[in-house]
Amino acid sequence: MRDGARPFKGLGQRGVRALTRGLGALVPSSAAALPRTTVLRLRRSMRLSTPARRRLRLAPLWAGAAAVPVGVVMLAVSLNRVPSSGSVQPSASGTSERPGAGIAATAPAMALPAATMAPAPAPPAITSSPTLRPHEIFGFAPYWTLPIAGGFDLRDLTTVAYFGVDVAPDGSIIGGGDGWAGYQSQDLAQLISAAHFAGDRVVLTAKSFDQATLDRLSSDPTAGDRLGSQLVQAIQAKAMDGANLDFEGLGGADRVGITRFIAAVSGRLHAANPHWQVTVDTYTSSASNPNGFFDVPTLARVTDGLFVMAYDMESSGAASPNSPLDYYSANIIQSMAWYRWAASPSKVILGLPFYGYDWPTTNNAPNAAAAGNPAPVGYDRIRASGLPTYWDPRGSVPWTAYQVGGQWHEAYYDNPQSLAMKAYVADADGLAGVGIWALGMDGNDPSMMSALLGRARPLKLPMGPSTVSASSPPPGAPPPAAPSSPPPAQSPPPQQSPPPSSPPPNSPPPGGGGSSPPSSSPSPVPRVTVP
Known part of the structure; x- marks a missing residue:
């Protein structure tokens, strides 16, 4: 077994106990109603910060429905797992560098009307109770999803x-x-009006993924003050509540300079309003890489929080999870162990994906060898496809397989069950909360947001197809490329499911850490923020 006999060594004893407690309620095929609980929600005025400078203030809200515990039973499967001989290794992009840089250039053109203020609608009534402690739920709203923002679940953000x-x-x-x-x-x-009415904070993401631009920002001692001053004006003009900084670079040459730049921006913003939230997006591997682009310990001190982009961890050469919980060389449990060592857990937000990757493969076996590059696909498209759902017990994520012509495809993604398990890990690790790249990629499915509160129904799935078949493209012809996923201006509601032999419809490419939607390889949108 990898890492000796403790596949969950990064979780800690408290985390293992918390997960173990959840298993007992999930053994029965039908869950009994649980006692009503008090729901505590973070309000817009609250802060989750370090030392005596700020405190957390909570406002109680009462819920009237019983909570259903998460399907942690799936996590138990991986406690006894034995890795296959062909353990897949992470790609360079999945382990450390620039998860969001590939999307900015391919974002769709938008034509939106000029702003005028309008009254905000009342938020929907709360119908169920979270099973976890109060925590941050930080969601990115990319510009291309603004036309469907009326369907966002602002109540739980x-x-x-x-x-x-x-x-x-x-x-x-x-x-x-x-x-x-x-x-x-x-x-x-x-x-902004609707989010404020729901008690949410709204922040403005400032971003760059261009290496030449990042080199200049890192070397110019006046750049941080300049951006900070302009962000103050932009935030005040829209009555917003802070900023998210999404600057994704390569290597360690800019490490000192970009840290100084971010510290200057944060200082300017907090001088203008000490209640504003300033967060910065970081890579999954940043805490374990002392020579990488981000200096995690210092950034945790000079900002209010780190949004860890815990996605785009897929392996090279084989179909594999976008955001594996454990087992794979790059995984969430291991990454969070490093972040808890490098920074206060109360400063860390675990960013999670509402999308996955579709791989052309040589057959339909789990982790089949890749026959081409993967394409991003949103959860809304996978859900609407009607394809069979399998479970990867090692990465604790769902996957599917289908065939187009003679070419097999496999898609690994996240659903309510896998997201709820990750929310439980964040809770057990004492993190500030969880985040989303990106709102709307799930088709505004309420079960996805509910999962981030720890609520998801148990789901028992097979681990793969009952038979394994190889792809059989026409002789001499290259395997068909994976379906492209240009980001649409909006995510339509699920339509009638196509036959299982059809590929999932194109889905909005993931953005990430603060980038625009990619057409082939998604970048994690900026995910950081601590109240």
Whole structure:
């Protein structure tokens, strides 16, 4: 067994006890109703910060329905797992570098009306109780999802990050492009109003994924003050509540400079309003890499929180999970163990994906060899496809397999059960909370948001197809490429399921850590924020 006899060594004794307690309630085929509980929600005015500077304030809300515990039973499967001889290894992009850099260039053009203020709708009534302690739920709202933002579950979010505005090499905000048009739109004005009515914080994401721009920002001692001053004006103009900083670079050459830059921006924002939240997006491997782009211990001190982009951890050469909980060389449990060592857990937000990857493969066996590059696919598209659902007990995620012509495909993704398990891990590790890249990629399915509160019905799934078949493309012809996934302006509700032999419909490409939607390889959207 990998890592000796303790596959959950990163979770700690408290985490294992918490997960073990959840198993007893899931053994019966039908769960009994549980006692009513008091729900505590983070309000917009609350802060989750370090030392004596700020305190957490909670406002009670009463829920009237019983909570259903998460399907932690799936996690028990991996306690006795034995890795196969062909253990897959993570790709470079999945382990450390720039999960969001590939999306900015392919975002769809947007034409949104100019902003005027409108009254916010009342949030829906709470119908069930979270089973975890109160925690942050930080969701990215990319500009291309603004047309469907009226369907976002603002009731259960604590922070909405508008993604976002681009930053020039001198630190100034670029007043152009689709992200800027979205910032000026009526759609964003309505989202801000509705989020505030629901008690949520709304922050503005400032971003850059261009290495030359990041080199300049890191070397210019005035760039941080310049961006900080312009962000103050942009935040005040929209009555927003802080900023999310999504700067994704390569290597360690800019490590010192980008840390100084982020510290200067954070200082300017907190000087303007000490209640504003400032978060920064980091890679899954950043805490374990002392020579990487992000200096996690220092960034945790100079900002209010780290949004860890815990996705795009897929392996090279084989179909594999986008965001594995355990077992794979890059996984959430191991990553969070490093983050708890490098920073206060109360400063860490575990960013999770509402999308997965579709791989062309040589057959339909679990972790089949790849026959081409993967394409991102949103949960809404997979759910609407009607394809069979299997369970990967090692990564604790669902997957599916289907055939187009003679070419097999496998898609690994997250669903309510896998997300709820990760929310339990974040709770057991004492993290500030969880985050989402990105709102709308689930088709606004309420069960996905509910899962982040620890609520998901037990789901018993087979581990794979009953028979394994190899792909059989026409002689001499290369295997068909995976379906492309251009990000649509909106995610339509699930339609009638196509036959199992059909591929899932194209889905909005994931953005990430603060980038635009990719057409082939998703980038994690910025995921950071601590109240």
